[in-house]
Amino acid sequence: MSIKKLKKDIFVHFIDNLIRTVKVIGVQAKGERFDYGLLASAKDLRLDYDVTLQPPKKYFLPPVETLVTYEVGDGYSSQYDCEQFVLIGVHPYDMVAINQLDELFRQDNVDSHYFARRDNATIVACDVVNPSKNVFASSMGTATVKNGYDVLLTDIGDSYLAEAATEKGENLLAKAAGAEEANKEDLNKRQQVWDKNEAGLNKHQLQCKVTDLPRLLGRAYNHPVWEEKAKTCFNCGSCNMVCPTCYCFDIQDDVGWDFITGKRQRAWDGCLLDGFTKVAGGHEFRKKRADRFRHRLYRKGKYVPEKIGGQIACVGCGRCIDACLPDIANPVNVYNRLVADLGVK
Amino acid sequence: MAICQRCAAEKDIYLPRLVTLEKKRLMNPTEMYIRLSFDESEPFDFIPGQFVEVSVAGIGEAPITVSSSPTQKGYFELVVRRIGNVTNAIHRLRIGDKVGIRGPFGQGTYPTEEAKGRNIVFICGGIGLVPQRSFVNYILDNRADYGELTVILGTKCMAQRFFHSELDAWSHRNDIKFMETVDEANDCWLGNVGVVTTLIPKIEAELRSALVFICGPPIMYKFVLLALNEAKVPHENIFLNLERKMKCGAGKCGHCQINNFYVCIDGPVFRFSDLSIAPEAI
Amino acid sequence: MDRPRVAIFDFACCEGCQLQIVNLEEELLELIDVLHVVEWREAMSEQSREYDIVIIEGSITRPEDEKRLEIIRTRAKTLIALGACATIGGVNKLKNNFNLADVKQCVYGKAANMPHLDTAPTKAVDEVVKVDYKIHGCPIDRKEFTYVIRCLLIGKRPEIPEYPVCVECKARGNPCLWDYGQVCLGPIIRAGCGARCPSSGFRCFGCRGYVDDPNINAAKDVIERYNLSVDALKGKMVLFGSGQGPTNA
Numbered sequence: 120m121s122i123k124k125l126k127k128d129i130f131v132h133f134i135d136n137l138i139r140t141v142k143v144i145g146v147q148a149k150g151e152r153f154d155y156g157l158l159a160s161a162k163d164l165r166l167d168y169d170v171t172l173q174p175p176k177k178y179f180l181p182p183v184e185t186l187v188t189y190e191v192g193d194g195y196s197s198q199y200d201c202e203q204f205v206l207i208g209v210h211p212y213d214m215v216a217i218n219q220l221d222e223l224f225r226q227d228n229v230d231s232h233y234f235a236r237r238d239n240a241t242i243v244a245c246d247v248v249n250p251s252k253n254v255f256a257s258s259m260g261t262a263t264v265k266n267g268y269d270v271l272l273t274d275i276g277d278s279y280l281a282e283a284a285t286e287k288g289e290n291l292l293a294k295a296a297g298a299e300e301a302n303k304e305d306l307n308k309r310q311q312v313w314d315k316n317e318a319g320l321n322k323h324q325l326q327c328k329v330t331d332l333p334r335l336l337g338r339a340y341n342h343p344v345w346e347e348k349a350k351t352c353f354n355c356g357s358c359n360m361v362c363p364t365c366y367c368f369d370i371q372d373d374v375g376w377d378f379i380t381g382k383r384q385r386a387w388d389g390c391l392l393d394g395f396t397k398v399a400g401g402h403e404f405r406k407k408r409a410d411r412f413r414h415r416l417y418r419k420g421k422y423v424p425e426k427i428g429g430q431i432a433c434v435g436c437g438r439c440i441d442a443c444l445p446d447i448a449n450p451v452n453v454y455n456r457l458v459a460d461l462g463v464k
Numbered sequence: 465m466a467i468c469q470r471c472a473a474e475k476d477i478y479l480p481r482l483v484t485l486e487k488k489r490l491m492n493p494t495e496m497y498i499r500l501s502f503d504e505s506e507p508f509d510f511i512p513g514q515f516v517e518v519s520v521a522g523i524g525e526a527p528i529t530v531s532s533s534p535t536q537k538g539y540f541e542l543v544v545r546r547i548g549n550v551t552n553a554i555h556r557l558r559i560g561d562k563v564g565i566r567g568p569f570g571q572g573t574y575p576t577e578e579a580k581g582r583n584i585v586f587i588c589g590g591i592g593l594v595p596q597r598s599f600v601n602y603i604l605d606n607r608a609d610y611g612e613l614t615v616i617l618g619t620k621c622m623a624q625r626f627f628h629s630e631l632d633a634w635s636h637r638n639d640i641k642f643m644e645t646v647d648e649a650n651d652c653w654l655g656n657v658g659v660v661t662t663l664i665p666k667i668e669a670e671l672r673s674a675l676v677f678i679c680g681p682p683i684m685y686k687f688v689l690l691a692l693n694e695a696k697v698p699h700e701n702i703f704l705n706l707e708r709k710m711k712c713g714a715g716k717c718g719h720c721q722i723n724n725f726y727v728c729i730d731g732p733v734f735r736f737s738d739l740s741i742a743p744e745a746i
Numbered sequence: 747m748d749r750p751r752v753a754i755f756d757f758a759c760c761e762g763c764q765l766q767i768v769n770l771e772e773e774l775l776e777l778i779d780v781l782h783v784v785e786w787r788e789a790m791s792e793q794s795r796e797y798d799i800v801i802i803e804g805s806i807t808r809p810e811d812e813k814r815l816e817i818i819r820t821r822a823k824t825l826i827a828l829g830a831c832a833t834i835g836g837v838n839k840l841k842n843n844f845n846l847a848d849v850k851q852c853v854y855g856k857a858a859n860m861p862h863l864d865t866a867p868t869k870a871v872d873e874v875v876k877v878d879y880k881i882h883g884c885p886i887d888r889k890e891f892t893y894v895i896r897c898l899l900i901g902k903r904p905e906i907p908e909y910p911v912c913v914e915c916k917a918r919g920n921p922c923l924w925d926y927g928q929v930c931l932g933p934i935i936r937a938g939c940g941a942r943c944p945s946s947g948f949r950c951f952g953c954r955g956y957v958d959d960p961n962i963n964a965a966k967d968v969i970e971r972y973n974l975s976v977d978a979l980k981g982k983m984v985l986f987g988s989g990q991g992p993t994n995a
Contacts, residue, residue, distance in 0.1 A: 152921050173919040182917040186478040189521050194482045195564055199471040227729055228714035231474035238470075340743065351967040353933040354959075356909055360916030367718030370478075370711050371905055374522030374896050376776035381522045383478070387917055390718060393959055394908040398709045399526065399548025402682070404722075405744065408961070414721075422724040442916060444924055444933055445964045446971065523902050549902045556901065 120289060122282045123298040124305050130279050133295040134161035137205060144178060146171055146208035158207070166208055166274065170251035170436060174363030175209050176220060179236045183386045186232055186370070191379045198382075199235040205291070207243040211264035211316075212256040212434040214244045216363035218267040219434075222427045223366060241287045244268035245279075246312050250320050253437030255451055258325035261434040262316040275308040322437065323451035326458045329431050332420040334464065339457045340413075348453065349409035351445040352391070358415065358439035358448040359389030364423070364432045367395075390414050416453055477714045480519045480564025481506070485557050486539060491626035494546050495591065496555050499532075500563065501539040510534055512599035513573035513705070513733040517713050518542070518554065519564030526550035527710035529732065530568065531594045533601035543594040543626070569713040572731035574599040574677065574703070583611040583669040587688055589618050589660050589680020593627065595705050595732070596679050600640075607639055612669040614641040618660025618680070621648045641668065660684065664691045671695045677733075679705035685746050689736070702736035706745060750798035750899070753785035754828075755818055757804030757811050758838050758868070762885045763829030764803055770888055777892065780899060797822045799898065802877075805831040805838040806869040819875040824898065827871040828891075830884035830986060834955040835870040837884070839988040842867045870991060879904065882993065884953035884986070887939050907937040908994070910957050911950050915941035923949050929974065929982045934960035936993055952986040955993030 125133060137143055138158055145158035146168045153168035155175055181200075189195045209217070221237060224230040244264060247254075256262040264271070269288030273280045280301050283289040292298065301309075327335060359365045369388040374381040388395060391411050396404040405411050423432035439448040487499040502508055515529040526548065532541035544554045557563065576599070584603065586596045596615070603610045615634065619625050625646070634642040643663050645656035656663065660680070664671075676697055678688050685704060692702060708720035710728040720727040723742040725734070739745040754764060764786075770777060784797065800822035806812055819825060830836035841849050850858040850865060857863065871877050879898070881891055890906075897904040907913070911932035915922075923930040923944055930949035932941070936957050943950050969979050 149919070150921065154919050172921055173916075177919075187476070187480070189519075189564070191521050192562070194562070195480045195519070197471075197474075197476040197479050199468070199474075201468040201471045224716065226715075228477045228716070229475070230714070230716060231471065231476050232478065235468075235471045235474075239468075351961070351964040353910065353912070353961050353964045355912035355933040357912045357916050357922075357933075360913055366716070368712075368716070369719075370525065370717065372522050372524045373893065374900055376773070376780065376896070378522070378780070378896075378900060383519075383524075385717075387913075388718070389909070389913065390721075392909040392913065393957065396709055396719060398707065399551065404708060410744075417723070422721070425724055442922060444922065445967050522900050549905075553901065 120283045120285070121292065122280060122301040122306070123292055123295065124301045125279045125281055125295055125298050127277060127279065129295065129297040131161040132297070134158070134164060134207070136294065137291075142202060142204040144204055144206045155206070155208070164207060166245050166272065167248045168208065169249045170210070170254065170438060170441075173361060174213050174216060174436065174438065175206055176216065176363055176366070178204070178206055178240065179217070179220065179233055180366055180368070180387075183384055184232065185382045185384050188380065188382045195383075197231070199232060201235045201239050203239045203241075205241045205243060207245075209242055209244040209268065210247055210436075211244065212254070212259070212261040212436045213363050214242070214264040214267050215261040216434045216436075217242070219364055219423070219427055219430060219432060220366055221267070223423070226426065241270075241291055242268045243270045243272060243291070245272040246274065247316050247320055248274050250322070251437055253322050253440040253449075254320045254435060255323040255325065255437060256435035257317055257319065257321035258323065258451065259329050259431060259433060259435035262320040263313045273309045273312050275305060275312065278305070280305055280309050320435070323440075323449060325451050326455045327463045330429065331463050332431055332454060333424050333429070335454065335457055335461065336417055336421040338461055338464075342457060342460065344453055344456050345409045345413040348447045349407075349412035351447055352408050352412050353445065354391050354393055354408055354411060355444070356389035356392045357442040357444070359391055360387060361438040361442045363434060363436055363438070364419070365389065390418065412447075416450055419450060420454065478566070478712070480517070480525075480566045482562045483565050485559055485561045485563060488557065488559060490555075491543065492624050494624075495626050496544045496546065497541065497626075498544060498554065498557075499539050499541050500565070508540065508568070510540070510568035511573040511576060512602050513595060514568035514570045515710065515713075515732060516542075516565050516567035516569065517710070518550065519566070520550055520553040520557070521564070523553040524550050525564075525566070525711075526554075527569075527713065527728070529595035529598070529705075531597050533598050533605055535602055535605035543591070545591055566713055569710070569728050570732050571729055572733045574602075574733055575675070576602065579603075579675050580609045581611055583674035584613050585667060585669060585671065585674045585676045586615040587660060587664070587676065587678045587680070588615065589684040590620060590624060592678075592680035592684070592705065593617055596677060597627070599677065604640065612641070612674075613639065614643075614667050614669050616643045616645075616660060616663040616667065618645050618647065618663070618684075620646070622646055622650070622653055659687070661687050661691045664688070664695065671697050673701075675701050675703065677703045677705070682746075689746070699737035699740070700735060704734050704736055704739070704745075706731050706734055749780060749782040751784045751796065752781045752799045752801065753797045753822075754783070754787075754801040754803065755785070756787065757802065757815070757831070758807040759804030759829065759831040759836070761803065763883075766885045766888050767891065770892065773888075773892055777895065781895070795821060799824045799826065801826045801828045802832050802871050803828045805835045806871065806874050807838055807841070807865055809864070809866050812869075812874050815871065815874050824878045825871075825875065826879045826881060826894070827877045828881050829886050830882065830953045830955070832871045833880040833882050834986060834990045834993060835868050835873075835988070836953075837985060838868040839990070840984065841865075842989050843984065873991060880906070880993065882906075882936060882954035883939055887942075890938055908958060909937055911935050911937045911939065911941050911944065911954075913937050914939070915944045918945055920944055923947075924968075924972065929979065931983065934965065949982075952983060955986070955990055958992070958994055
């Protein structure tokens with residue numbers, strides 16, 4: 120697959136032309152922060168962003184979506200959103216998260232609603248230019264990414280290097296008029312960006328190898344840290360809502376005013392929330408705050424990894440740290456505490 | 465919203481298919497027996513222990529374990545306790561009404577093969593009889609394949625008993641040993657009184673070599689497991705039917721998770737020895 | 747489907763929640779198509795004595811209102827508390843923080859002792875009669891209102907969020923208003939509003955009432971972390987949080 124060099128003014132033309140032909144989602148400023156949104160012009164695209172408020176997963180698993188509609192007497196019919204779009208600016212850690220979601224929504228039972236969106240997306244990832252204040256991707260091995268994207272952009276100063284990794288990516292880059300072939304020096308510059316990020320996206324340093332986490336958690340179930348941290352947990356679910364790898368959802372029905380037609384929707388849910396495990400009749404299986412707090416970090420460090428070949432389901436984006444009002448959500452703090460108390464065996 | 469051809473051809477795990485309510489019977493103040501049949505001749509193959517998600521249009525879905533045996537073809541039976549929105553709506557359904565069905569779900573089923581030739585004991589608490597009945601009847605329909613069959617049942621009070629005639633038939637058969645107790649009884653009751661564990665010492669089959677299946681309210685598991693421990697039943701031979709909030713049925717939504725297990729795909733029937741790493745289970 | 751007989755009564759309130767119903771516009775036509783509204787002072791004059799559904803707006807602030815409400819309850823199969831005044835006592839409960847004589851003097855001045863101005867500590871509707879459903883908010887969310895009505899018509903208990911406003915706020919991609927110096931009550935207040943205020947840059951005032959199990963320890967911790975005093979937080983909570991009872995129904 121090809122690696123092109125796009126001077127920044129050429130890149131702007133390329134994006135503006137793209138916007139005329141296909142729906143383009145890109146990272147833009149939102150107040151003092153950044154977030155993904157429908158891109159109206161290349162000048163709004165901010166590939167120098169630190170971190171987006173929301174991870175890009177909402178384009179594959181929206182906060183609310185209709186799964187099926189029904190008509191009494193006629194039965195149920197599937198609803199899909201299969202509009203093609205280009206998603207620009209996905210940081211490596213978020214790309215890793217999308218790769219994990221792909222695997223999770225594929226295994227056991229294929230979730231066709233997720234893949235309707237996913238398969239219609241062309242993902243243009245981009246290497247981090249400015250680290251956010253709580254990123255720890257270097258600790259998690261997610262500061263750079265090698266697969267999943269269609270195109271990977273790297274800012275090398277006056278140009279972007281654009282590597283196509285798929286046929287979709289090649290087709291996209293073919294539209295970039297004025298693109299040059301990357302030379303050895305360009306690739307060296309890119310390698311420097313990668314080297315820098317692999318060490319430098321690390322505002323919190325995990326004190327063990329990321330691959331040690333499942334075994335560490337295997338010995339930490341009754342550690343006091345869960346109770347201590349959960350004491351000041353609002354169970355507000357903010358950490359769940361901003362997490363790029365959280366994918367729990369609720370399903371609810373709503374009936375139309377004709378009382379004949381209606382829809383079944385799914386909406387984001389969170390394992391930290393009171394009521395998450397409550398069954399009809401009122402019994403709640405994970406009622407204690409500490410148990411719910413522990414469950415989230417076990418999902419990230421043990422349960423989900425066991426389902427996806429050992430990959431840790433925390434990608435080090437730091438969003439939960441930003442979002443947690445009582446400042447207890449930082450996974451590194453908890454994992455380091457366990458390393459300190461239990462050691463790495 | 466236009467749907468592309470590729471999507472339209474996808475299998476949708478969230479899409480219910482319609483079945484018809486053929487029979488319904490209120491079995492006690494809270495439990496409704498229903499029998500559902502398929503309009504098309506599409507096969508519905510399930511293994512005892514599997515559950516379905518039952519949809520009532522506009523109300524929602526509820527996970528309910530199939531109570532009939534797969535040896536009965538063309539229909540299946542559920543017993544529905546009136547407890548939430550969907551189950552209340554199911555109680556209000558009329559004969560001939562359509563309901564949506566997804567499933568069957570669950571890879572953790574009754575081990576119909578492994579149990580062949582073994583002595584089998586079912587320990588049921590109240591509504592816990594419902595899922596167990598699927599495998600009990602499966603064994604009765606393939607009686608020669610299995611060893612001694614014992615079913616013990618504890619119910620809170622007489623008014624909550626159900627499947628009277630079927631239980632009566634079991635107690636008169638020679639190829640199944642059925643014992644029953646109620647927690648509280650009045651003078652009309654001539655049978656055993658006390659919790660279900662009081663029947664365990666009365667089981668004649670050798671417990672240590674039997675496969676034991678437990679299903680009942682959460683509190684019951686603790687006491688039954690203690691009793692089985694005393695009887696030295698190996699944990700590999702004990703199976704528990706666990707209930708959680710199975711919402712998607714597909715191992716995605718996260719609600720039914722017990723530590724690293726999803727009840728909807730890894731269960732609902734679990735081998736007790738597998739649960740040693742899942743403290744949230746019991 | 748038989749159209750249920752519906753009545754709407756108001757007690758101490760601004761009638762803003764009823765106004766939200768009137769403001770349903772096109773959906774209002776759908777609503778009156780499926781409901782038989784037999785009593786609604788704000789919109790019509792017909793009267794009846796038996797009701798399938800009674801909607802109560804407002805809080806209870808006078809002894810005679812308690813009696814009136816009790817009579818209404820005996821005539822209602824289902825009773826819905828509509829809006830913050832009805833579900834949690836609302837702004838009217840501010841009164842309960844003061845001496846009642848002072849309150850009367852402050853509001854009515856010289857006329858304070860007139861018998862028809864008699865007043866009592868404010869109560870939410872469920873402090874007087876049994877409430878079957880609560881539609882929270884100041885004002886109510888129109889979508890939630892119509893959802894609840896449709897649910898009742900198909901015999902379904904509406905699923906009102908148990909989780910706090912933060913869930914809806916974060917799902918909408920908002921930055922936390924605490925980062926911008928606002929004392930937002932989102933983490934302890936029941937969601938269902940779609941985080942309307944924080945999405946518009948205003949802190950959550952708490953009009954939908956507390957979640958079932960708000961974490962007091964967490965609140966104390968955050969107050970310290972942000973160098974606030976307990977009184978400062980209480981000051982933010984008093985508008986809707988005075989003497990609040992359970993918010994689930």
